[in-house]
Amino acid sequence: xPTVNVHQLAKLFDRKPRRIQQLVKEGMPQLSRGKYDQxxxxxxxxxxxxxxxxxxxDEFSGLNEHRLRGMxxxxxxxxxxxxxxxxxLAKLTDVRAMLSDVVLMTKARLLAIPPRLAIDILxxxxxxxxxxxxxxxxxxxxxxxxxxxxxxxxx
Numbered sequence: 050x051p052t053v054n055v056h057q058l059a060k061l062f063d064r065k066p067r068r069i070q071q072l073v074k075e076g077m078p079q080l081s082r083g084k085y086d087q088x089x090x091x092x093x094x095x096x097x098x099x100x101x102x103x104x105x106x107d108e109f110s111g112l113n114e115h116r117l118r119g120m121x122x123x124x125x126x127x128x129x130x131x132x133x134x135x136x137x138l139a140k141l142t143d144v145r146a147m148l149s150d151v152v153l154m155t156k157a158r159l160l161a162i163p164p165r166l167a168i169d170i171l172x173x174x175x176x177x178x179x180x181x182x183x184x185x186x187x188x189x190x191x192x193x194x195x196x197x198x199x200x201x202x203x204x
Contacts, residue, residue: 051087058085062094072097154197158190 059066073079075097078089132138166186173179 052080053085053087055083055085058087058090061087151194155194158194159187162186162190 053061055066055069059069062069069077069085072094077085077093077097079085129138133140162183166182169182170179173182
């Protein structure tokens with residue numbers, strides 16, 4: 050292969066002479082000061098660019114994975130917000146508050162049964178009638194709870 054000077058090699062590589070000097074510092078072969086074997090320089094340059102592309106590819110693949118994770122997270126967030134707006138999803142704090150209300154209401158209704166029922170059962174001697182009155186009072190309380198549960202606003 051022919052021997053070329055820095056200006057000729059720069060023209061062949063479509064670079065400035067300063068860049069050729071930088072490439073020499075990075076390992077590009079030179080015969081002597083300002084003299085280069087054109088073939089060896091082309092071979093070196095091909096390997097150099099190939100390695101650089103591989104390194105960039107790794108950087109970009111990591112970057113693409115990072116962007117993809119970000120895009121997925123953003124899409125999931127938007128889907129959750131939409132489901133919340135449509136009423137297909139409820140906030141955990143709202144569910145806990147509603148459940149707490151239901152438990153307290155159930156407790157109050159069930160604890161209200163004995164004082165009301167005591168008067169009805171007081172003179173009763175039949176165990177079957179006492180049991181029937183207790184069951185009816187419990188069913189009435191549960192029915193009232195179910196009716197009140199339907200009055201909760203839908204989200």
